[in-house]
Amino acid sequence: MKSRAHRFKENAAASLANPVLQANLRTAKGKFVDKRAIAIKELDDFEATREAAKDIRNRVLEHLDLWLEKFEEVACARGAKVLWAKDGEEVCRLVVEIGKQHGVKKAVKSKSMLSEEAGLNQALEAAGIRPVETDLGEYILQINDNEPPSHIIAPVVHKSLDEVADLFAKTHKTPRKTDIPALTREAREVLREHFLSAEMGISGGNFLIAETGSVALVTNEGNGRMVTTLPRVHVVITGIEKVIPTLEDLATLMRLLPRSATGQSISNYVSLLTGVKAAGESDGPEHLYFILVDSGRAGLVGSEFQDMLRCIRCGACMNHCPVYQTIGGQAYGWGYPGPMGSVLTPLYTGLENALDLPHAATLCNQCGVVCPVKIPLPDLLRRLREKQLENHLRPWFERMALKAWAWVAERPSLYALATRFGVRYLAWLAGGQKSIPLLGIAPGWTQGRDFPAPEGKTFRELYRARSR
Amino acid sequence: MKVALFVTCLIDLMRPRVGFAALELLTAAGGEVEVPETQTCCGQPAWNSGDRASAIRLAKKLIAEFEGFDYVVVPSGSCADHIKHEYPAILGDEPEWQARAVALGRRVYELTDFLVHVVRLEAVPGRFAGRVTYHDSCTGLRSLGIKAQPRALLKRAGVEVLEMNGAEECCGFGGTFSVKFGEISAAIAERKCANACATGAAAIVGGDLGCLLNIEGKLRRMGDETTQVLHIAEVLTAKS
Numbered sequence: 223m224k225s226r227a228h229r230f231k232e233n234a235a236a237s238l239a240n241p242v243l244q245a246n247l248r249t250a251k252g253k254f255v256d257k258r259a260i261a262i263k264e265l266d267d268f269e270a271t272r273e274a275a276k277d278i279r280n281r282v283l284e285h286l287d288l289w290l291e292k293f294e295e296v297a298c299a300r301g302a303k304v305l306w307a308k309d310g311e312e313v314c315r316l317v318v319e320i321g322k323q324h325g326v327k328k329a330v331k332s333k334s335m336l337s338e339e340a341g342l343n344q345a346l347e348a349a350g351i352r353p354v355e356t357d358l359g360e361y362i363l364q365i366n367d368n369e370p371p372s373h374i375i376a377p378v379v380h381k382s383l384d385e386v387a388d389l390f391a392k393t394h395k396t397p398r399k400t401d402i403p404a405l406t407r408e409a410r411e412v413l414r415e416h417f418l419s420a421e422m423g424i425s426g427g428n429f430l431i432a433e434t435g436s437v438a439l440v441t442n443e444g445n446g447r448m449v450t451t452l453p454r455v456h457v458v459i460t461g462i463e464k465v466i467p468t469l470e471d472l473a474t475l476m477r478l479l480p481r482s483a484t485g486q487s488i489s490n491y492v493s494l495l496t497g498v499k500a501a502g503e504s505d506g507p508e509h510l511y512f513i514l515v516d517s518g519r520a521g522l523v524g525s526e527f528q529d530m531l532r533c534i535r536c537g538a539c540m541n542h543c544p545v546y547q548t549i550g551g552q553a554y555g556w557g558y559p560g561p562m563g564s565v566l567t568p569l570y571t572g573l574e575n576a577l578d579l580p581h582a583a584t585l586c587n588q589c590g591v592v593c594p595v596k597i598p599l600p601d602l603l604r605r606l607r608e609k610q611l612e613n614h615l616r617p618w619f620e621r622m623a624l625k626a627w628a629w630v631a632e633r634p635s636l637y638a639l640a641t642r643f644g645v646r647y648l649a650w651l652a653g654g655q656k657s658i659p660l661l662g663i664a665p666g667w668t669q670g671r672d673f674p675a676p677e678g679k680t681f682r683e684l685y686r687a688r689s690r
Numbered sequence: 691m692k693v694a695l696f697v698t699c700l701i702d703l704m705r706p707r708v709g710f711a712a713l714e715l716l717t718a719a720g721g722e723v724e725v726p727e728t729q730t731c732c733g734q735p736a737w738n739s740g741d742r743a744s745a746i747r748l749a750k751k752l753i754a755e756f757e758g759f760d761y762v763v764v765p766s767g768s769c770a771d772h773i774k775h776e777y778p779a780i781l782g783d784e785p786e787w788q789a790r791a792v793a794l795g796r797r798v799y800e801l802t803d804f805l806v807h808v809v810r811l812e813a814v815p816g817r818f819a820g821r822v823t824y825h826d827s828c829t830g831l832r833s834l835g836i837k838a839q840p841r842a843l844l845k846r847a848g849v850e851v852l853e854m855n856g857a858e859e860c861c862g863f864g865g866t867f868s869v870k871f872g873e874i875s876a877a878i879a880e881r882k883c884a885n886a887c888a889t890g891a892a893a894i895v896g897g898d899l900g901c902l903l904n905i906e907g908k909l910r911r912m913g914d915e916t917t918q919v920l921h922i923a924e925v926l927t928a929k930s
Contacts, residue, residue: 413710584864607740628744670876
């Protein structure tokens, strides 16, 4: 997927100016936040569970190579093939090769963020293989001219029922309907044909379990089961960081994932898929491939950003982010929005290609508080800001202003003089009014609000005068 | 008990009366209060902008100015947390300075936290007529646990608090975020103002001036000239 993260400001302005999107965002916000708050209360000790989940993920990352080898060994023993991809291009090449080898004309897909990262659909189409998204949200995006997703688990959360009704009527050439069960039935009828005729199924993977060589899929619609059991060939595409040691670890993580994501105690489907169809078994694929993808992940191991690899892709950080709630996910410009996206996008696509994202956060730490694996997201964003400065990636006037301000703040007498002058100037600008409607030195501030006028003297000068 | 007041740069520049209100509260609490005259800024803007070198220098400056006191009180959760919890990380490469940062950090308190938990101020000097709603600023709330303290003090001052929806949600200030992404910041502030105004309170009260300037600026732009926006120190020392 081509990143538009460098156009964050324009994207965000467009989101703010879109009244339909703004209304949809307001509706979505409450659902996620309120449902999660109720769901986590079911756990006796949510904080201790978070701590345990963090430890599990850290344990894997300490010896990621060993756990991946263990997974490969066990998965291969169950008849799967494990392939390694260093980037999105290699993912596309491998999937196309597998498709050609098995004479695939159509591939049904359940949700896979890595296939978004890699731009897999375009590559498949170019190779003459038709990709059909079967996650309802992803399907809606695909039939809407391959619109990008706005959320990692609810890709069409930015759309209203009316918009979907229009799209279905236009695409399926059926009478327009706004009854949700009728719409989903219509989607099921269309998709069923594809499930039955596709030669290949492509899925993501929420977790890879090293001790059993299995992939765990956490889904709600049931399409994941169709995709992974009906076609002859099943390809799992997932990041190398998704491996966990044991099924017991999975149990711990599953206490947190659905609760943090959708506020469910458990998702409608949790599938554990292990190996190819064995003799005497009635379902499962004849060929099973795991494509384990690096795409920048290995480079984070051992770095100051390693904590980010703990991420289990629940989406809680974006659901609770005041910025995400205000502009939606598409503004972030790549597959991963919100705080986790503002960390991952620059790390995976290049610092210089997403300069705004690490700054597009108030550092309110609501994301850090809700993260089920305790990723210190605000701290990682701050470190990215530091990296930008180190690499001379900030505009010169911003660098100079920062340096000049700090230089003065280190010199109390000069600072006293500068601030006395500064507050008098601002008070003069206010001209006796309570606030300044347009501020030349910080136009960003007065774009959407006034600048309250200062009193006119600094505390320190008043205090000094009083003490005498 | 020697108490130092770290006024914070925003209060120094924008709202000296909040500084004097804090001084009055600390004096009422029985402290021998000093305001070190060379204080400027804790360095949080530098740290949050990625300027580690400046953040280190400003941290050392503040530590040297304030480590001689029994307590350091800050009328801002955000600045208090920066000194208390970020300084040890900022000075991580210099063990001696880090140790001094940790030692100082133990004695640094946000104003309402200090009044409730350290000096246990019962007789609040002010009287404020009118009901208020309280905005929980992010860092004070999530890193220092400032939630019950301001409400307890308001209760002692006889002020009724009308809780707004989303009191714990960010107001959209975010330091330099408010200038770099003014439109987004103001849109977030609009939600905060709407929630606050829906309570019918006469004043929106908080403990961090950055948030309060943001909220006040948005209210005035929205045409609301009457709802007051006040720092809790002002309410607790009000003479109405």
